[in-house]
Amino acid sequence: MRVFYSDQHHAHDPPGQFNVDRMGAYSECPGRATSILDALRKSSAHQIDPPADYETSILRTVHDDEYIRFLQEAWSVWSGTGWSIPLIPYTFAHRYALHQSADIIARAGYFGFDPQTPIVAGTFDAAWASARCALTAADLVRKGEPVAYALCRPPGHHAAADLYGGYCYLNNAALAAKKTGAKSAILDIDYHHGNGTQTIFYDDPDVFTSSIHAHPDREYPFYSGCETETGAGNQTNFNIPLPPDVDDDDYIAALGSALDRIDRFNPVTLIVSAGFDTYFADPLGDFNVGLEGFGRIGRCIRELGRPTVIVQEGGYHLEHLGECVDHFLGAWT
Ligand SMILES: [Zn+2]
Helix, strand or coil: CEEECCHHHHHCCCCCEECCCCEECCCCCHHHHHHHHHHHHCCCCCEEECCCCCCHHHHHHCCCHHHHHHHHHHHHHHHHCCCCCCECCCCCCCCCCCCCCCCHHHHHHHHECCCCCCECCCHHHHHHHHHHHHHHHHHHHHCCCCEEEECCCCCCCCCECCEEECCECCCHHHHHHHHHCCCEEEEECCCCCCHHHHHHHCCCCCEEEEEEEECCCCCCCCCCCCCCCCCCCCCCEEEEEECCCCEHHHHHHHHHHHHHHHHHHCCCEEEEEECCCCECCCCCCCCEECHHHHHHHHHHHHHCCCCEEEEECCCCCCCCHHHHHHHHHHHHC
């Protein structure tokens, strides 16, 4: 398996996040990528390379100019006002917002949608390196490689064209889909709904989006992810919200429905937003997928027979995350 990874992710290491009742440890920590890297390095089946260079203008294929500018300059503007703590907005643009303030906290609250996604000194550089991993994997598949894996950190599926949150700043899977330049499908198997990806392609008839996730009645990101969200008139969005305690067999059944729909859409390329917070011991999720389950999920996706770009999303069990990824990728090796 061709794997793309950048050490640059270490530059994004927020000291904590605001949870329901207190500041806590930052779940989306550098140790996640280290866990995956360590597991993949144990096998000779993987060739791990740094990503290629691109012009940042390529981000405009998915993200708005003003949003990109905000991410690029947020830390320098924020630290220039005298702060050295992470930039976390304390107020957010709401349904009745009429004014877009130039204040840096207000800009963060305009483009951000939760207080769990801090911006620190290295955030943009890490997000950009993560995006380049996805772009490089997509380029390789576009040129004929049957499959490639982008070890992305930070993840991307919660980020929309002009919105960050859920530990995500740039939507790596969406950038990969655009980079393939062909009719494509994005299958999101992270525990959480891929709200950013859905929003980006909601009215695009050339990109089919499907997400299997915890029902938004009980789980983040709460405001989307239902079966009724089928795309802007074109039936190219397919959500499968699930109850707690989903086991391997339950998950494979849901996956079968998503793969049937994708097969009927007949994409040239498949992008997999691969999250592993569906793991039974993951601290953020309530599903019960086991290590063998990830191998089965991988084999089902492989049987679809499409050129496939695998993009790393969530997964927070530091000790076993790498093994989860290795079992999944094992379907292709
Ligand atoms: Zn997740």
